[in-house]
Amino acid sequence: MDILSNLKYAEGSKKKRKRVGRGEGSGHGGTATRGMNGQKSRSGAKFRAWFEGGQMPLQRRVPKRGFKNRFRIEYQTVNVSSLQKLSDDSKLENNKVDAVSLYKAGVINKVGPYKILGQGELTAKLEVEANAFSASAKEKIESAGGTIKETKV
Numbered sequence: 001m002d003i004l005s006n007l008k009y010a011e012g013s014k015k016k017r018k019r020v021g022r023g024e025g026s027g028h029g030g031t032a033t034r035g036m037n038g039q040k041s042r043s044g045a046k047f048r049a050w051f052e053g054g055q056m057p058l059q060r061r062v063p064k065r066g067f068k069n070r071f072r073i074e075y076q077t078v079n080v081s082s083l084q085k086l087s088d089d090s091k092l093e094n095n096k097v098d099a100v101s102l103y104k105a106g107v108i109n110k111v112g113p114y115k116i117l118g119q120g121e122l123t124a125k126l127e128v129e130a131n132a133f134s135a136s137a138k139e140k141i142e143s144a145g146g147t148i149k150e151t152k153v
Helices: 080-088 099-105 135-143
Strands: 076-079 116-117 128-129 145-151
Touching: 076 080, 080 099, 080 116, 080 135, 116 128, 116 135, 135 145
Parallel strands: 076 116, 128 145
Antiparallel strands: none
Protein backbone atom coordinates (compact mmCIF):
# COMPACT_ATOMS: atom_id res chain seq x y z
CA MET A 1 0.00 0.00 0.00
CA ASP A 2 1.30 3.46 -0.93
CA ILE A 3 1.42 5.95 1.86
CA LEU A 4 3.00 9.39 1.91
CA SER A 5 6.19 8.20 3.61
CA ASN A 6 7.14 5.59 1.01
CA LEU A 7 6.06 7.10 -2.35
CA LYS A 8 8.58 6.65 -5.20
CA TYR A 9 8.79 7.92 -8.78
CA ALA A 10 7.81 5.45 -11.48
CA GLU A 11 10.65 3.36 -12.89
CA GLY A 12 12.47 5.28 -15.68
CA SER A 13 10.65 8.57 -15.16
CA LYS A 14 13.66 10.33 -13.59
CA LYS A 15 16.87 10.57 -15.58
CA LYS A 16 20.24 11.36 -14.00
CA ARG A 17 21.98 14.45 -15.37
CA LYS A 18 25.18 14.04 -17.36
CA ARG A 19 28.14 14.82 -15.09
CA VAL A 20 30.93 15.91 -17.40
CA GLY A 21 34.58 16.53 -16.57
CA ARG A 22 34.65 14.11 -13.63
CA GLY A 23 37.48 11.83 -14.72
CA GLU A 24 38.17 9.38 -17.53
CA GLY A 25 36.23 6.57 -15.90
CA SER A 26 32.96 8.42 -16.28
CA GLY A 27 33.24 8.41 -20.08
CA HIS A 28 32.87 12.20 -20.07
CA GLY A 29 36.31 13.19 -18.77
CA GLY A 30 39.20 14.78 -20.65
CA THR A 31 37.50 17.24 -22.96
CA ALA A 32 34.14 17.01 -21.13
CA THR A 33 32.21 16.44 -24.43
CA ARG A 34 33.56 19.72 -25.89
CA GLY A 35 35.63 18.12 -28.64
CA MET A 36 39.19 19.15 -29.40
CA ASN A 37 41.01 22.32 -28.29
CA GLY A 38 39.93 25.72 -29.49
CA GLN A 39 38.10 28.85 -28.56
CA LYS A 40 34.76 27.13 -28.05
CA SER A 41 36.18 24.47 -25.76
CA ARG A 42 37.18 27.02 -23.11
CA SER A 43 34.96 27.99 -20.21
CA GLY A 44 32.85 31.11 -20.59
CA ALA A 45 32.98 31.00 -24.39
CA LYS A 46 30.20 33.12 -25.89
CA PHE A 47 29.83 34.46 -29.43
CA ARG A 48 27.40 36.67 -31.24
CA ALA A 49 25.32 34.75 -33.80
CA TRP A 50 27.11 36.50 -36.72
CA PHE A 51 30.68 36.09 -35.32
CA GLU A 52 32.98 34.50 -37.91
CA GLY A 53 36.00 33.64 -35.79
CA GLY A 54 37.94 36.82 -36.47
CA GLN A 55 37.36 36.67 -40.24
CA MET A 56 36.09 39.94 -41.67
CA PRO A 57 32.33 39.62 -41.10
CA LEU A 58 29.82 39.54 -43.93
CA GLN A 59 28.18 42.85 -43.02
CA ARG A 60 31.57 44.54 -43.36
CA ARG A 61 32.75 42.61 -46.44
CA VAL A 62 29.70 43.52 -48.51
CA PRO A 63 29.59 47.16 -49.66
CA LYS A 64 26.72 49.43 -48.73
CA ARG A 65 24.69 50.69 -51.68
CA GLY A 66 21.70 52.89 -52.26
CA PHE A 67 19.16 54.57 -50.10
CA LYS A 68 15.65 53.57 -49.00
CA ASN A 69 13.37 56.55 -48.49
CA ARG A 70 11.25 55.88 -45.38
CA PHE A 71 8.70 58.49 -46.43
CA ARG A 72 8.06 57.26 -49.98
CA ILE A 73 4.41 56.51 -50.69
CA GLU A 74 3.87 53.36 -52.78
CA TYR A 75 0.68 53.80 -54.77
CA GLN A 76 -1.37 50.93 -56.15
CA THR A 77 -2.33 51.75 -59.72
CA VAL A 78 -5.77 51.59 -61.30
CA ASN A 79 -6.41 52.42 -64.95
CA VAL A 80 -9.56 54.13 -66.21
CA SER A 81 -10.22 51.01 -68.32
CA SER A 82 -10.68 49.08 -65.03
CA LEU A 83 -13.18 51.71 -63.86
CA GLN A 84 -15.10 51.36 -67.15
CA LYS A 85 -15.18 47.56 -66.73
CA LEU A 86 -16.51 47.92 -63.17
CA SER A 87 -19.19 50.28 -64.43
CA ASP A 88 -20.14 47.87 -67.26
CA ASP A 89 -20.36 44.94 -64.80
CA SER A 90 -22.53 47.04 -62.43
CA LYS A 91 -20.13 46.52 -59.51
CA LEU A 92 -20.30 50.16 -58.38
CA GLU A 93 -22.94 51.62 -56.08
CA ASN A 94 -24.31 54.99 -57.35
CA ASN A 95 -21.40 55.17 -59.84
CA LYS A 96 -19.12 56.07 -56.90
CA VAL A 97 -15.51 54.85 -56.96
CA ASP A 98 -13.56 54.77 -53.68
CA ALA A 99 -11.01 52.55 -51.93
CA VAL A 100 -13.62 50.25 -50.39
CA SER A 101 -15.50 49.68 -53.65
CA LEU A 102 -12.24 48.97 -55.53
CA TYR A 103 -11.11 46.54 -52.81
CA LYS A 104 -14.46 44.69 -52.85
CA ALA A 105 -14.26 44.43 -56.65
CA GLY A 106 -10.72 43.01 -56.40
CA VAL A 107 -9.05 45.82 -58.35
CA ILE A 108 -6.71 46.75 -55.48
CA ASN A 109 -5.34 44.24 -52.97
CA LYS A 110 -5.46 46.40 -49.83
CA VAL A 111 -7.27 49.52 -48.76
CA GLY A 112 -4.37 51.93 -49.04
CA PRO A 113 -3.07 54.72 -51.26
CA TYR A 114 -3.92 54.26 -54.93
CA LYS A 115 -3.51 56.32 -58.08
CA ILE A 116 -5.80 56.49 -61.10
CA LEU A 117 -3.93 56.29 -64.41
CA GLY A 118 -5.25 57.18 -67.85
CA GLN A 119 -4.77 53.97 -69.86
CA GLY A 120 -7.89 52.88 -71.73
CA GLU A 121 -11.18 54.57 -72.55
CA LEU A 122 -13.91 55.81 -70.21
CA THR A 123 -17.49 56.57 -71.19
CA ALA A 124 -19.23 56.13 -67.82
CA LYS A 125 -20.07 59.16 -65.70
CA LEU A 126 -18.31 58.34 -62.41
CA GLU A 127 -17.66 60.02 -59.10
CA VAL A 128 -14.02 59.06 -58.46
CA GLU A 129 -12.24 59.48 -55.13
CA ALA A 130 -8.52 58.65 -55.09
CA ASN A 131 -5.23 59.69 -53.51
CA ALA A 132 -3.68 60.75 -56.82
CA PHE A 133 -4.59 61.13 -60.51
CA SER A 134 -2.49 61.32 -63.65
CA ALA A 135 -3.23 64.28 -65.91
CA SER A 136 -4.67 62.04 -68.64
CA ALA A 137 -6.91 60.23 -66.11
CA LYS A 138 -8.28 63.56 -64.85
CA GLU A 139 -8.99 64.65 -68.41
CA LYS A 140 -10.77 61.38 -69.34
CA ILE A 141 -12.94 61.28 -66.19
CA GLU A 142 -14.01 64.92 -66.57
CA SER A 143 -14.62 64.64 -70.33
CA ALA A 144 -16.94 61.67 -69.63
CA GLY A 145 -18.94 63.95 -67.30
CA GLY A 146 -17.57 62.54 -64.06
CA THR A 147 -16.13 64.27 -61.02
CA ILE A 148 -12.84 63.75 -59.23
CA LYS A 149 -11.97 64.15 -55.58
CA GLU A 150 -8.36 63.92 -54.44
CA THR A 151 -7.89 62.70 -50.86
CA LYS A 152 -4.75 63.00 -48.73
CA VAL A 153 -2.71 59.89 -48.01
